[in-house]
Amino acid sequence: MSLNPNVAKVTDRIIARSRDSRGEYLERMRAMAAAGPARAHLTCGNQAHAYAAMGQDKGALAEGRAPNIGIVTAYNDMLSAHQPFETYPAQIREVARAAGATAQVAGGVPAMCDGVTQGQAGMELSLFSRDVIAMAASVALSHNCFDTSLYLGVCDKIVPGLVMAAASFGHLPAVFLPAGPMPSGIPNDEKAKVRQQFAQGEVGRDKLMEVEMASYHGAGTCTFYGTANTNQMLMEFMGLHLPGASFVAPNTPLRAALTEAGVKRALEITALGNEFRPAGEILDERAFVNGMVGLMATGGSTNLALHLPAMAKAAGIQLALEDFADLSDVVPLLAKVYPNGLADVNHFHAAGGLGFMIGQLLEAGLLHPDTRTVAGEGLGLYTREPKLLDDKLIWEEGAGASLNEKILRPAATPFQPTGGLKQLKGSLGQGVMKVSAVAPERQVIEAKARIFHDQGSVKAAFRAGEFTEDTVVVVRFQGPGANGMPELHALTPVLAVLQERGLKVAMVTDGRMSGASGKVPAAIHVSPEAAAGGPLARLRDGDLLRVDAVAGTLDVLEADFETRAPVEADLSANAHGIGRELFASFRANVGPSTEGACAVL
Template identity: 60%
Template sequence: MNPIVAKVTNDIIERSKTLRKQYLTDMKKAEEQGPHRGKLSCGNLAHGFAACQPQEKQKLTLMEAANIGIVSSYNDMLSAHQPYEAYPNQIKAAVQEMGSIAQFAGGVPAMCDGVTQGQDGMELSLFSRDNIAQGAAIALSHNMFDAAVYLGICDKIVPGLLIAALRFGHLPSLFVPAGPMPSGITNAEKAAVRQRYAQGQATRDELLEAESSSYHSAGTCTFYGTANSNQLLVEMMGLQLPGSSFVNPDNSLRPALTKYASQLSTKITALGRDYRPLYEIIDERSIVNSIVGLLATGGSTNHTMHIVAYARAAGIIVTWDDFSALSKVVPLMTRIYPNGLADINHFHAAGGMAYLVKQLLKGGLLHEDVNTIVGKGLSHYTKEPFLDGEELVWREGPESSLDEDVIRPIENPFSAEGGLSLLKGNLGRSVIKVSAVKEENRVIEAPAAVFHSQNELAEAIGSGQLKRDCVAVVRFQGPKALGMPELHKLTPFLGNLQDQGYKVALVTDGRMSGASGKVPAAIHLTPEALAGGLIAKIQDGDLVRLDANKGLLSVLISDEELHTRAVATQDLSDSHQGMGRELFSAQRILVSGAEQGACSLFND
């Protein structure tokens, strides 16, 4: 085991002792109840199985058959979730073959940052994670289930489901993916049209054609954003079947994997001899494994908040210092767009998860001795699934990369350090995704150009007002202010400035997500402007220095002047009404800072 990985793990264990002990006590107390519907009164139970068939009612009454709860994020508007329409019936049929029962416990919302990008609805995006966690908890609150199967794939959905699953950690829990859509036009082609449109050189019809050729069928988007980062991390934590994350929806493996996972859920309940509750699978080691996987692949910056939040749900305290320390020893092993030209299908074909896990284990960067849904040891995840006739089998994954432009061996990574860095300075703490930023663009010192919305900045660039070196500061975008919207709309505008030869960077208390690209972006700055962060004191023309190599972010004015400066204010009332935003006022009050997971669910 790499000594830094071991040290970070031990630091997390020590830091979490009290909270983790309470979590385990709570989970064991719930576990001791036995088949949970056995605690229900006759009236409770009658309500719980009133719509079941007579034979199902008999099984549920006798307490001898497992009852599997299905929690789904299905909707048919979003491509990633559309395939889930058929999954509940597939799961029920597979579970019935095992002599058990599955019930659809409840649905949770699934919104898409791609649809709401630059729109008012984006301000509900991050809060939707906590809403999803609460919705899943309500679905499971009937206390009818012996295990749970979760159907979720994209941005806030999987972290939300995982938070809820961990609070019901006495139940065995399996996550079942639906897979990415087949590859469309290249990401480079799509990005080029976006930038030409931002320059006024492409029509809206050309832009829509390019976007439609990229996002063109059922399945997740193929770039390596938050959705595909979710799948990689959940598999690396042992909560999905090995090699199942990136199998396309129309692949014949897909229903076989769903059937296998469904039947496995019946085998690992407390009713049998192979009980595998979630609280015994997710521990400090598996959380560290998820961070290592994120860093090794240059995954979504959103997970600097999501991992903190779902770790907290398991009684585990993670900080950005843990990410920073691990990033120094975890090499960047993949190039997947926006970090390279390949998409997630290319990664899967080049060796995918089996090769990645094998190499990280070889480098001593992962804890192998963890529990997973398929048994003890992460070495299960160096294998990949195949159909042998109609039988689903796992074979050892490739020993070498099938495309070193996409994924490399541990001895020859793309970079000696991971894809994320922590920035610190007089402005506070921030994260930056450096995996797509060229070395010559990782250090910038330039005058600040201050804005209070992404639309203001886009208009300034589009009108030619910012044809100069600058650090664009977009503030009052944090969780307490606006729910921390993603500012990905700015990517082509800032990219155009950079392509014109200007030194440019972004500093914000908002998000840029997994789509953070070639422009250095100090994001998730905390404390945020509305919570007294010094970003609210920056003025136009102040020199700001961003050094991703040394992990520095500061405004270059004296401490005395910074102390005496007035704090800028912003009227946010228009952003708190309409598109349902008025319903989330309590979350804006309760939400924690970005480094604490931007979470409204816990009171500490």
């Protein structure tokens, strides 16, 4: 089918907007590629330092005739999703040797868990960790010893940071190797229910701990459809994974086979061979449009509205919120995965997963079919399903139909005709809302505002019984320049309880919500932020606000609003402790959330 005209229009607009910056980027990358293999430009002393500890691989490295893989790893064993990466480097080196090549761990990058830091001071480093990861990966690859690269990362800021680095080193091929999701645990709706009971004091900490440990219980990605799993979707839609690699469980024969295949593919697409596929050319405007389409069709994480512009900027491409909005208007919601439904990613994968979804969107003309990918030419390769046949990895066409239409539907009969994110714009600035889990009757709320400057104050007001009427909870001075833009996911149980009591509630903030934000309407990433004198800084308790996800508006309905002076907040408590003092330059130099809240580009 021909490309949907709205998708074509958005793509053309991005190409036009990015013409100069993308042209300059490609010129730089092609000049670096034309210079030839990087090791040829190193002195013998340079190389001797790099190869000194490489044992049996030293001879091959010194000859420099076979490809050398640079591995950038986000391994640690505090993130369940990243713990399986502990054994990857040894496997990668073994596969490379068998192919007559070499591999080295170029460096490690930090990888923090938002699940650990939710509601804690450490969350104020979370968003900026993405930029640190991009910088750390760049330091690793700056040794200039590599012909191709493998990136080991899964979770929230890690994949975006690694993509930013892969784009910065866009003259090199880049293959992303996932680890896969943990087995399904306690049902997500049961976990959410106990969290709400705890928020109301109906159960104790022992019961909450029991349920949380039953939910997060093994190696692999958390199984709800938050930012980590949205990242994995994105890597397939953008062609940086091998087809079908995202949601295969860790520590299984198929997972190991896919890792081996990823290593071999990284070796096949270097400039030393005949199928050169540098990352900078894979990461083009069409790939980013495909990624945004996947975000809408799956009802994915709101965090990607920050990360995609930052990733694109690293490749010389300029995305805007209007691009997300216009694609959301034409892309149907095909998946219901928690928090948008009861299923988890394992159930989604079993129902047909990304392969079925990509096939449906291609047939509907909603994806660019002709993108370059690490697997080959065209996104159609990603409708296939990896399998082991007699211990050999093969790809077969998927089932061609959803195996559970309560989880995954064809494009002709979607869960809803439009996508999972909505742009909001009005007198309070512009932001986004994840609407895929918000009931239609809750997508328009007009109510008085309660103003808070931190999430602890919201919880205190809830415990004091102060929320007795329909309310728009405004949590301001939570933007990137104020305190690093922490997620406010810890407010989800509180607001959900108010909603279940029959109140109409919404949240408006210049901060973030978790990628797992769900049933409570939340206008987030509001820009300009309050710390920059944005409209949120002029709000007062009792102001009448209208949050309208149907019309895409975010307004204050007070006649004197424009004449008010913005308030200022004491942000000194956010400046020190848990390493926050080291991030002062990030807070001072960060760009607006509408452009990715990036401090390094």
